[in-house]
Amino acid sequence: xxxxxxxxxxxxxxxxxxxxxxxxxxxxxxxxxxxxxxxxxxxxxxxxxxxxxxxxxxxxxxxxxxxxxxxxxxxxxxxxxxxxxxxxxxxxxxxxxxxxxxxxxxxxxxxxxxxxxxxxxxxxxxxxxxxxxxxxxxxxxxxxxxxxxxxxxxxxxxxxxxxxxxxxxxxxxxxxxxxxxxxxxxxxxxxxxxxxxxxxxxxxxxxxxxxxxxxxxxxxxxxxxxxxxxxxxxxxxxxxxxxxxxxxxxxxxxxxxxxxxxxxxxxxxxxxxxxxxxxxxxxxxxxxxxxxxxxxxxxxxxxxxxxxxx
Numbered sequence: 001x002x003x004x005x006x007x008x009x010x011x012x013x014x015x016x017x018x019x020x021x022x023x024x025x026x027x028x029x030x031x032x033x034x035x036x037x038x039x040x041x042x043x044x045x046x047x048x049x050x051x052x053x054x055x056x057x058x059x060x061x062x063x064x065x066x067x068x069x070x071x072x073x074x075x076x077x078x079x080x081x082x083x084x085x086x087x088x089x090x091x092x093x094x095x096x097x098x099x100x101x102x103x104x105x106x107x108x109x110x111x112x113x114x115x116x117x118x119x120x121x122x123x124x125x126x127x128x129x130x131x132x133x134x135x136x137x138x139x140x141x142x143x144x145x146x147x148x149x150x151x152x153x154x155x156x157x158x159x160x161x162x163x164x165x166x167x168x169x170x171x172x173x174x175x176x177x178x179x180x181x182x183x184x185x186x187x188x189x190x191x192x193x194x195x196x197x198x199x200x201x202x203x204x205x206x207x208x209x210x211x212x213x214x215x216x217x218x219x220x221x222x223x224x225x226x227x228x229x230x231x232x233x234x235x236x237x238x239x240x241x242x243x244x245x246x247x248x249x250x251x252x253x254x255x256x257x258x259x260x261x262x263x264x265x266x267x268x269x270x271x272x273x274x275x276x277x278x279x280x281x282x283x284x285x286x287x288x289x290x291x292x293x294x295x296x297x298x299x300x301x302x303x304x305x306x307x308x309x310x
Contacts, residue, residue, distance in 0.1 A: 007110045008284075009306035012274070013223020015203050018069035018306050019284055020106045022082050026060035027095065030239075033061050036246040037239050045242065048297070052282030053237055061237055063279040065095075065128060067103060068230060069110060070221075073201045075118040079219055079230050080278060081132030081144065084181060089127060089173050096127050103132050104144070110306050117145035119200060123232030123278065124213040125156040125182060126250070127173055133181045141184040150185045151206060153215030154193040157182070169252060209234060209264060211257025212250070218264060220273075228274040228285070234261045235277040241265065241288055241295045265295050274301055 006021040027033065030042060042054055050056050053063075068079035082103050083089075089097040104114065122130045133150060134141040143150070157163075160178045164170065185191045198206040203223040209216050212233045219230040234257070235241065236248050244262050251257040268275045269290045276285040287298030 005305070006106055007306045008303035009110075010285075010301055010303045012221055012226035012228055013203065014072070015221055015223045015226075016071040017221075017228070017276075018071070018110050018112075019303060020067045020069055020103070020110055020112075022065040022067070022101060022103050022106060024064040024066075024281055025062065026055045026058060027063045028061060029059045030054070030061060031059070032249060034237060034239065034246060034248055037237075037243055041239050041243050045239065049237075049239065053239075053280070062281050063236065064281050064284070065279070066284070067107070067132070068276065069107065069112055070204065072203050072223075075201070076112060076116050077119040077121060077200065077204065078117055078145070078148075079121045080123055080129040080232070081120060083128045084131030084134065086136065087127075087131055087180060088176055092127065092173060096131070101132060104135075114145050115147050117148045120145055120148045120150045121200075121206065121217075121219055122150065122152050122156075123218070123230070124153065124216045125160045125174075125177065126213065126233065127177050129232070129278065130177060130181045134184050141180045143185055143188050143190050148190065149192050150190050151192050151194060151198060151200070152182065152185070153208065153213075153217050154195045155208070155210065155215030156213050157191075157193055157215070159214045209260040211253045211255070211260045212248070213252050216257075216260070226274075227271055228276055229264060229268055231264055231275055231277045233278050234264055235275070236279050238280065238286075238297060241275075241297060242291075244295055266290075269295060276301075 008019045010017050070077040083096045085101040135144040205220045206217050209218045221228040245258050247257045269288050283300035285301035288295045289298050
């Protein structure tokens with residue numbers, strides 16, 4: 001993906017949606033990342049999975065690390081903040097351990113400065129969705145977006161934070177992410193915890209969709225005749241649309257993850273919502289339709305290059 005392609009936009013009703021891409025590259029193998037997806041799903045659908053979503057010669061998923069910027073009602077809202085810069089993430093090289101992020105530069109290309117952001121949405125608290133919440137200021141982690149409220153699912157905060165005293169279900173990286181990317185938001189008084197549903201404005205509503213993590217959320221957009229759902233990590237690959245009962249290897253509550261995924265896809269198909277997952281490459285977002293008991297891909301979104309004056 002070239003520099004010009006890293007910032008794209010589409011207008012849905014009265015809301016401008018900007019796609020800000022940090023990187024777009026091969027990731028884990030399909031076996032490691034989506035072990036439940038049958039091998040023939042990849043080969044049968046190679047004509048549209050490769051090269052944007054799958055690299056056949058290495059059997060790696062191709063994913064994007066990206067942030068969504070919404071301009072709605074005169075405010076600027078970010079959906080997820082990537083992995084952050086120079087973080088200690090043992091075992092997660094080359095993608096996340098000590099990697100330098102240029103998210104702020106990409107946002108600047110879209111005309112967004114840190115102080116312009118009014119709301120940050122963390123769909124969940126994994127390494128690649130909350131790591132950019134903070135920046136290093138003279139050895140201290142502080143909010144990267146100093147004027148923003150950070151909307152954090154309460155169930156994830158309880159699971160990854162100090163309330164989970166036993167550490168059940170947590171790894172070393174989970175603890176590090178909370179310590180450097182979430183706890184400083186609380187300390188600065190910028191965290192807003194929510195549960196079940198949270199209304200941001202007349203166009204944007206957060207809704208709980210647990211499974212990938214205990215508090216995983218989706219963001220629904222409704223403006224004029226346009227509808228969209230920011231699906232976070234309910235979907236990592238379009239292969240999970242045609243085989244919706246297949247989780248990633250990182251889904252904490254597998255049965256709930258399947259139920260949430262299918263519920264989101266059913267509504268998207270029935271109500272013509274644009275599905276905007278967290279990591280899709282290619283056009284990044286698409287419509288879906290029912291296909292018997294499963295789902296099929298519809299039309300891909302028509303993003304255009306965005307400018308700093310948009």
